[in-house]
Amino acid sequence: MQIRHIFEHLQKDLSSVFFELHEDSPSHGGDPFILVPAMSLLPVCDILKDMQRYDFQCLSNLTAVDFQDHLRLIYHLFSYTHHHSLTLTTSLLPPHYEIDSVSRLWPIANWFEREVFDMFGIQFRGHPSLKRLLLPQHWTGYPLRKDYERMAR
Amino acid sequence: MNEWLGEEKKVCIGPHHPVTRGGMNFIASLDGETLRQAIPEIGYCHRSLEKIAENTDYQGFTTYASQADPLSPYSCQWSYVMAVEKLAEITVPRRAEFLRVIAMELNRITSHLHFLSFMAEIIGAKILKAQSFKRAEIFSHYTTTFCGNDNMFLQIGGVVRDLCSSDWETTLIQFLDHLKTFIDEYSYTLKNNYVFQRQLSFTGVISVEEAIQYNLVGPNLRASGLAWDLRKNRPYSIYSELNLEIPTCQRNKGDAHDRVQVRIDEIAQSASLIRQCLEKIPQGPIQCKITEPIKPKTGEIYNCIEGVRGDTGTYLVSNGTTQPHRLKLRTGSFSSLALLEKMGREIPLSDYLTLIASLDISPWEADR
Amino acid sequence: MEVLSSFFLNNISPMVSIGAQLTFIFILIFVIFFPLITLTYWIEQVIYSRFSGIRGAGHSLYNIIFPMKIITKLLQKESQTDPYIDRPLFCLAPYVGFSTVVLTLIVLPFSSHYVLSHSDLGVLYLITFIFLMGIHALMAGWSSNSKWALIGAVRSLTQSLCGITLYGLVIMIITLQTHSLSIQDIIQMQGPHPWQWLLFLSPFTLAAFLLSLSSLMMIIDQPPYGTATSSSEIHSGYKGHYTGIRYFVLTISNKGAFFILSAMTTHLFLGGWQAPASWLYWAAVFSPQFPNIIEMGVFLFKTLCVVWIILILQNTLPPLRLDHLIKLTWKYLIPLGLTALAGTAIWTYIFPDGNLFTQYLLSLLLVTFGIYFFYRLLYHTYLSIKPRIKGKKA
Structure with missing residues (x-):
C-alpha cells in the first residue's frame, strides 16, 4: 500500500483525529510522512498494529529531531506481510516533552524510547523502566538537543 | 564472603569478557549454573557519532560513518552515503556501484569469518577458531589491497580507488575456491559433530514472531525462518542485475545452530556475488562530479541497506545548509541486544553465552 | 651419575641426613620432573601449532626450550x-x-x-x-x-x-x-x-x-x-x-x-x-x-x-x-x-x-584401528585442509 492510501484509510478509520500528509515538493525533498497530534498517537499506533489492513508488526526505527521551537518524534513502521512502510511523526511543544509509550505494542520500542529519553529528555508515559541507556546514569543534560552546551570545542 | 552463600550471586559478564568483544556488560543473577536474570548494559563504546555528524559537513562524515563498526566499515558508510546521494540527487557511475558491491561483499565475508572463529572460541573449539581466523586474516589482506585504508573507500558520488590489477582478481578467485572447501568442512562439522549439536541445537531459540517484534534483522531474522533480504526484496544499487538467492536455513528452528549455518551460506552467496561482479563490471569513471560543499535541499530521508548485521538504516534530516541537521544510524546489533534482555531468564550460563555469541553483536555498532 | 643411580637403586631409608633429603628433593624436581614437563609441553605446542596451521612455538625442534x-x-x-x-x-x-x-x-x-x-x-x-x-x-x-x-x-x-x-x-x-x-x-x-x-x-x-x-x-x-x-x-x-x-x-x-x-x-x-x-x-x-x-x-x-x-x-x-x-x-x-x-x-x-585367542584378536583389532587412524590423520593434516594460497603478503 502506498502512503497516500494508508493516509486515506486512516482518515476513514479514525475520523476524530486530524492527520496531515507531507509529500515531496520542489523545495522539500525526501520521504513523505504522516503527521499526527501527540495526544492521539497511541490510538493511531494501536490501529496500525492490529488492523489487518495495515498490519505493521515491526517498528524499524524510532528517533527524535530537535527543530529548536519544537521536538519531533519519528516512527518508522514496516509490515513484513504487506511489504509496505510508513513514516509516522508527531510534534511535541515545549516545555512539557511528554508522550505515551508504545513499548506495549512493539517491545523494541522499550530500548528506542530509552535512547530518545537519554538524548532528548522526552518523558514516555507508561514505559516500564525509563533510564538512561547509552550515557551514564549521573549525566546531566540531553546531548542531542540543539541548546546543549558543547564542551569539546 | 558470607553474602555469596545466598541463593543468587550477582556477577558481571563483561565489559572484559571474551563474549562481549570488549564493550558490553551483562549484569547477571546466577543461581548455581543457571542464569535467573541478565540485564544488558551498553554505552561503553559510545562515541556520539550522531552529535559529531551535526558538526561536520556531509563529505566529512563519511569517514566517521565507517567507524560505527570496525568489523564491517561499509555497512554504515554505504547506508549514509546512499542517503545523502538520494537527498542531494546525485547519480553514481555504474562502475562505482559495482566496486561498492565488491567491497561490501568482501567485507561481509571477512566479518562472517570473524564470527565463525568467535563462535568456535566461545564453544571451546580452539582449532576451528584458529583455522577460521587464519582465513579471515587472509581475507582482510585482500580487502586492504583493494580498498586501502578501511574507512576511506566509499565517498559521496562514487568510490576512491579502482580495482588494482588482474593479478589481484585471479588470486582472489583462487582464494574463493579455497574458501568453498573450508566452509564446506565447517558446515560438515556443524552438522555431524555430536558435541556441536549438543551445544548449538535448541540453544537460544527465537521464534519468527519474537524476531519481528524485537526488530531482529539480517542473518538473525533469516535464521528464524523469514526469508527477508533487502538485496532481493527491495533491490538497491545493482543488486537487481545479479543472481541472488536468499540464504535461509532449512531447519527453521531459529536456534544458534541455524544462525551459524545461515552465515556460512551467506559466505558462499557473497563469493558468488563477487564472481558475478568481476565478470560484469563495465568500464567507466568511478566518481561523478559533485559541487563542493554538498548542499542537499530541505527534507528528511530514511534509507536502509543490507549490511553485514542486517539492514542498516540512516535517518537524515537536512535543513538546506552544508551540515546535517540530524543523523540517526539504526543498526542490527542494537535490536539484538534489546532482545537479549528478554532472553536472559532461567537459562544455563553456557547457553546464554552461546546465544550472545550466535547473535553476532558488535558493541561498537550498538553504541555508535 | 653414580650418585643418581645409587638413589635409584636403593630404597630411601628414613635415617638419611638433611642434606641428602634436600638433594633428593632437588633431584626429584629438577632432574626428573622438569625435563618431563618440558617434553609434554613441547609436544602440546607442536600439535597445537600443526593443527591450527599457525607458526607457533612447536614449529621447529629448536623450540624444545619453549617452556x-x-x-x-x-x-x-x-x-x-x-x-x-x-x-x-x-x-x-x-x-x-x-x-x-x-x-x-x-x-x-x-x-x-x-x-x-x-x-x-x-x-x-x-x-x-x-x-x-x-x-x-x-x-x-x-x-x-x-x-x-x-x-x-x-x-x-x-x-x-x-x-x-x-x-x-x-x-x-x-x-x-x-x-x-x-x-x-x-x-x-x-x-x-x-x-x-x-x-x-x-x-x-x-x-x-x-x-x-x-x-x-x-x-x-x-x-x-x-x-x-x-x-x-x-x-x-x-x-x-x-x-x-x-x-x-x-x-x-x-x-x-x-x-x-x-x-x-x-x-x-x-x-x-x-x-x-x-x-x-x-x-x-x-x-x-x-x-x-x-x-x-x-x-x-x-x-x-x-x-x-x-x-x-x-x-x-x-x-x-x-x-x-x-x-x-x-x-x-x-x-x-x-x-x-x-x-x-x-x-x-x-x-x-x-585366553590367548582373545588377546591376539583384540591386539589385531587395535592394530587395524591404529592404521585407519593414521590414515585419517595424514589425510586431514596434509591432504585436505592445506591452504592453497599464492597471494602476496602486504
Whole structure:
C-alpha cells in the first residue's frame, strides 16, 4: 500500500483525529510522512498494529529531531506481510516533552524510547523502566538537543 | 564472603569478557549454573557519532560513518552515503556501484569469518577458531589491497580507488575456491559433530514472531525462518542485475545452530556475488562530479541497506545548509541486544553465552 | 651419575641426613620432573601449532626450550596479590597443587630398578594423591575472593570428582585382575609384547582403558571433557587471579599431572617399562646400567604416545559442557565401569590364566584401528585442509 492510501484509510478509520500528509515538493525533498497530534498517537499506533489492513508488526526505527521551537518524534513502521512502510511523526511543544509509550505494542520500542529519553529528555508515559541507556546514569543534560552546551570545542 | 552463600550471586559478564568483544556488560543473577536474570548494559563504546555528524559537513562524515563498526566499515558508510546521494540527487557511475558491491561483499565475508572463529572460541573449539581466523586474516589482506585504508573507500558520488590489477582478481578467485572447501568442512562439522549439536541445537531459540517484534534483522531474522533480504526484496544499487538467492536455513528452528549455518551460506552467496561482479563490471569513471560543499535541499530521508548485521538504516534530516541537521544510524546489533534482555531468564550460563555469541553483536555498532 | 643411580637403586631409608633429603628433593624436581614437563609441553605446542596451521612455538625442534622461555618470562613478572584476597591461602594453593603432583613421582617406576620407593601399596598411594589434585583448585578459587574464580573452582572440583570416581573404578578392575597393589608387580605380570598387556587381556580391561583415558582428561581439565578453566567462558576459572611464578606453578602442576596420569595408564595397561628379553641381554653386555636405560626409554616412548593421542583428541574435539559432562559420567561411564568390574570378575573365574585367542584378536583389532587412524590423520593434516594460497603478503 502506498502512503497516500494508508493516509486515506486512516482518515476513514479514525475520523476524530486530524492527520496531515507531507509529500515531496520542489523545495522539500525526501520521504513523505504522516503527521499526527501527540495526544492521539497511541490510538493511531494501536490501529496500525492490529488492523489487518495495515498490519505493521515491526517498528524499524524510532528517533527524535530537535527543530529548536519544537521536538519531533519519528516512527518508522514496516509490515513484513504487506511489504509496505510508513513514516509516522508527531510534534511535541515545549516545555512539557511528554508522550505515551508504545513499548506495549512493539517491545523494541522499550530500548528506542530509552535512547530518545537519554538524548532528548522526552518523558514516555507508561514505559516500564525509563533510564538512561547509552550515557551514564549521573549525566546531566540531553546531548542531542540543539541548546546543549558543547564542551569539546 | 558470607553474602555469596545466598541463593543468587550477582556477577558481571563483561565489559572484559571474551563474549562481549570488549564493550558490553551483562549484569547477571546466577543461581548455581543457571542464569535467573541478565540485564544488558551498553554505552561503553559510545562515541556520539550522531552529535559529531551535526558538526561536520556531509563529505566529512563519511569517514566517521565507517567507524560505527570496525568489523564491517561499509555497512554504515554505504547506508549514509546512499542517503545523502538520494537527498542531494546525485547519480553514481555504474562502475562505482559495482566496486561498492565488491567491497561490501568482501567485507561481509571477512566479518562472517570473524564470527565463525568467535563462535568456535566461545564453544571451546580452539582449532576451528584458529583455522577460521587464519582465513579471515587472509581475507582482510585482500580487502586492504583493494580498498586501502578501511574507512576511506566509499565517498559521496562514487568510490576512491579502482580495482588494482588482474593479478589481484585471479588470486582472489583462487582464494574463493579455497574458501568453498573450508566452509564446506565447517558446515560438515556443524552438522555431524555430536558435541556441536549438543551445544548449538535448541540453544537460544527465537521464534519468527519474537524476531519481528524485537526488530531482529539480517542473518538473525533469516535464521528464524523469514526469508527477508533487502538485496532481493527491495533491490538497491545493482543488486537487481545479479543472481541472488536468499540464504535461509532449512531447519527453521531459529536456534544458534541455524544462525551459524545461515552465515556460512551467506559466505558462499557473497563469493558468488563477487564472481558475478568481476565478470560484469563495465568500464567507466568511478566518481561523478559533485559541487563542493554538498548542499542537499530541505527534507528528511530514511534509507536502509543490507549490511553485514542486517539492514542498516540512516535517518537524515537536512535543513538546506552544508551540515546535517540530524543523523540517526539504526543498526542490527542494537535490536539484538534489546532482545537479549528478554532472553536472559532461567537459562544455563553456557547457553546464554552461546546465544550472545550466535547473535553476532558488535558493541561498537550498538553504541555508535 | 653414580650418585643418581645409587638413589635409584636403593630404597630411601628414613635415617638419611638433611642434606641428602634436600638433594633428593632437588633431584626429584629438577632432574626428573622438569625435563618431563618440558617434553609434554613441547609436544602440546607442536600439535597445537600443526593443527591450527599457525607458526607457533612447536614449529621447529629448536623450540624444545619453549617452556624454559616461559619460565624465564614468568620469573621476571610481578606475582601480584590483590588487597582483598585471603593471602596465605592464595599463596599456598599453587604449591599444594605442585606437591601433590611431585610426590606421586616417589612410587612411579621408570624401569625395573629406577624407582624411588618399592612400595607394596604403590597404587593406593598414587590414587590418594590423585584424589588430592582437586584441592588446590578449591583453595585457589575460594581465596581469590572473586565470583568467577569461585564458580571456576566449584566447576573444577565437580569435574575432578567425576574423573576420580572413574579412575577409582579403573584401579579396582586392574587390582581384581592382578591381585596386587604394587605397581611393579602389576607391570611384571604383563609382558613386553602387545598381546601380553593388560589392555588386551579381556574386552573388559579394554573398556577400562578407555575409561581411564576419559577420567584422565577430566582430572587434568583438557578439552573433550573440560570447561572448568575455559578462558572464553569463566575467565580461566580459579587460575584467573594468578600471575607470575604462581601462575607458572599452577600450569606446570597441570602438565605434570598430565604426564603422571599418562604414565600410570602406561603402567596399568600398556606393560610399563617391559622390554623384550633379548634387548636387555644385549644391553647388559655393555654396562649393568644399560638394561635399565633401555627399559626407561621404552616406558617414556609409550607414555609420550599416550600423551600424543590425548593431545590429538583434545585438539580435534570441542569440550562438552559441564552439565553434559556430569550426565555422561554418572549416567553412562560409571555404569559402564561397574559392568566392566563385574565382567572382569567373571572373566577371571572362567579363564584364570587368560585366553590367548582373545588377546591376539583384540591386539589385531587395535592394530587395524591404529592404521585407519593414521590414515585419517595424514589425510586431514596434509591432504585436505592445506591452504592453497599464492597471494602476496602486504
